[in-house]
Amino acid sequence: MTAVTVKVPMALRPLVGGRAETAVDGATVGELVRRLAEDHPELKRHLFSPEGKLRSFVTVYLNDQDIRYLAKEATPVADGDVLSIVPAIAGGSPEGSTPSTGPTPPRAPGAMIPSFSPSDLRRYSRHLLLPEVGVAGQRKLRDAKVLLVGAGGLGAPAALYLAAAGVGEIGLVDFDAVDLSNLQRQVLYTTADVGRPKLEAARQRLEALNPGVRVVAHGERLTSENAFDVLRPYDVVVDGTDNFPTRYLVNDACVLLGKPNVYGSVYRFEGQVSVFDASRGPCYRCLYPEPPPPDLVPSCAEAGVLGVLPGLVGLLQATETLKILLGTGTPLVGRLLLYDALELKFRELALRRNPHCVLCSSEATQTGLIDYPAFCGVAATGGESIGVPSIEAEELARALASPDPPLLVDVRERGEWDISHLPGALLIPRAELPERVDEITRAREVVLYCRVGDRSARSARWLLDLGFTHVRNLAGGLHAWASRVDPNFPVY
Numbered sequence: 278m279t280a281v282t283v284k285v286p287m288a289l290r291p292l293v294g295g296r297a298e299t300a301v302d303g304a305t306v307g308e309l310v311r312r313l314a315e316d317h318p319e320l321k322r323h324l325f326s327p328e329g330k331l332r333s334f335v336t337v338y339l340n341d342q343d344i345r346y347l348a349k350e351a352t353p354v355a356d357g358d359v360l361s362i363v364p365a366i367a368g369g370s371p372e373g374s375t376p377s378t379g380p381t382p383p384r385a386p387g388a389m390i391p392s393f394s395p396s397d398l399r400r401y402s403r404h405l406l407l408p409e410v411g412v413a414g415q416r417k418l419r420d421a422k423v424l425l426v427g428a429g430g431l432g433a434p435a436a437l438y439l440a441a442a443g444v445g446e447i448g449l450v451d452f453d454a455v456d457l458s459n460l461q462r463q464v465l466y467t468t469a470d471v472g473r474p475k476l477e478a479a480r481q482r483l484e485a486l487n488p489g490v491r492v493v494a495h496g497e498r499l500t501s502e503n504a505f506d507v508l509r510p511y512d513v514v515v516d517g518t519d520n521f522p523t524r525y526l527v528n529d530a531c532v533l534l535g536k537p538n539v540y541g542s543v544y545r546f547e548g549q550v551s552v553f554d555a556s557r558g559p560c561y562r563c564l565y566p567e568p569p570p571p572d573l574v575p576s577c578a579e580a581g582v583l584g585v586l587p588g589l590v591g592l593l594q595a596t597e598t599l600k601i602l603l604g605t606g607t608p609l610v611g612r613l614l615l616y617d618a619l620e621l622k623f624r625e626l627a628l629r630r631n632p633h634c635v636l637c638s639s640e641a642t643q644t645g646l647i648d649y650p651a652f653c654g655v656a657a658t659g660g661e662s663i664g665v666p667s668i669e670a671e672e673l674a675r676a677l678a679s680p681d682p683p684l685l686v687d688v689r690e691r692g693e694w695d696i697s698h699l700p701g702a703l704l705i706p707r708a709e710l711p712e713r714v715d716e717i718t719r720a721r722e723v724v725l726y727c728r729v730g731d732r733s734a735r736s737a738r739w740l741l742d743l744g745f746t747h748v749r750n751l752a753g754g755l756h757a758w759a760s761r762v763d764p765n766f767p768v769y
């Protein structure tokens with residue numbers, strides 16, 4: 278038997294007792310993964326479909342090579358090998374170091390070029406000193422148009438540096454207002470901006486930083502209907518979204534329009550970065566043909582994220598964007614960069630074009646945009662869409678004061694419970710629910726709650742599927758409780 282180290286990504290660690298890596302015996306990749314899944318039944322559900330097939334939103338690497346391009350599950354392993362499981366988080370080899378297709382066609386020698394003002398020369402002096410940028414490169418940046426999809430954790434730092442670097446036009450897609458909880462990482466905004474539309478605050482900040490930059494605000498959700506029109510004018514698209522439907526939409530629209538897509542995603546302490554450019558490498562669908570089911574991968578709002586992490590990932594995206602615009606260096610095409618902030622480790626995995634990719638391969642069957650919320654299985658938010666009965670905050674308050682109060686189950690994490698919780702509640706974090714389900718009595722009515730009502734709705738669905746009958750979800754979670762029952766209740 279051969280002992281192989283299996284690296285477990287942060288998103289799946291709760292399912293293997295919190296470990297970052299584990300040693301498993303086996304002769305092939307398939308044996309290893311199956312053995313690991315047998316030891317951890319909850320992990321099995323994530324890794325394998327009910328038919329026992331390895332799921333397509335989980336990729337497996339042996340020593341940094343995708344097993345789909347080795348012998349798949351039959352790939353033999355040797356002592357000292359490292360197996361990495363890389364799930365989608367919500368996110369071809371480079372053809373030489375000088376990409377031939379830049380967004381700006383090379384100018385003929387001696388062509389008339391508008392010159393920079395003395396203050397521009399001063400502003401960009403450190404760029405002009407670089408032979409790889411120089412006056413010609415700075416002009417390319419000034420003529421360039423970059424679209425940032427999402428002006429949040431990733432888009433905020435990227436926008437600041439792209440504006441500082443002199444990218445002529447920066448488009449921003451976002452429809453949120455600045456929330457106090459954004460400021461821990463979205464450094465584009467200040468405390469005084471709380472409550473303002475993000476795009477308004479962002480435009481002001483970016484134009485104050487560099488008046489030579491034109492900020493174009495797209496204050497609506499990106500949809501299959503408007504994506505082509507929004508993306509078409511831009512040279513490069515930076516994917517800073519926080520959800521799978523928009524991620525697949527951005528990928529598909531970029532492939533169909535022939536735009537490079539600079540991808541970044543974060544989860545707690547881990548980040549992923551790549552450049553998807555279907556003209557010379559794989560696309561996001563080559564990496565993850567299908568999204569994970571909506572309840573499998575928590576969002577940052579649910580899982581938390583170290584504030585500086587999206588800063589670093591957003592700046593890697595900005596760096597790749599500038600390289601593409603300048604046509605210099607080796608872009609992160611065909612490579613997936615993984616960053617682990619806790620260990621301070623960067624790892625790079627080879628990404629290949631999937632010869633059967635429905636979008637970018639010669640066998641492509643998808644020629645237009647599709648219904649992405651349906652594709653990702655997120656028809657709507659809240660419990661109603663998954664058939665879970667809900668209870669309003671006021672009604673819960675009355676029920677709790679009655680002689681026969683319901684059993685309250687808090688499905689958040691311990692750290693969240695420590696901030697605030699409802700009196701008399703039982704804490705069962707969502708990941709522990711399968712092993713602690715016996716603690717929930719079937720004799721009483723049960724009300725599940727979490728921060729805003731999404732995790733508890735999915736947990737309630739799970740209990741109902743298990744045969745529980747009197748289960749309801751607190752609509753709007755503790756946020757609703759604080760706004761409608763107890764204004765002094767601490768929320769976060």
Ligand SMILES: [Zn+2]
Pocket residue numbers: 559560561562563564631634635636637638
């Ligand atoms: Zn593809």
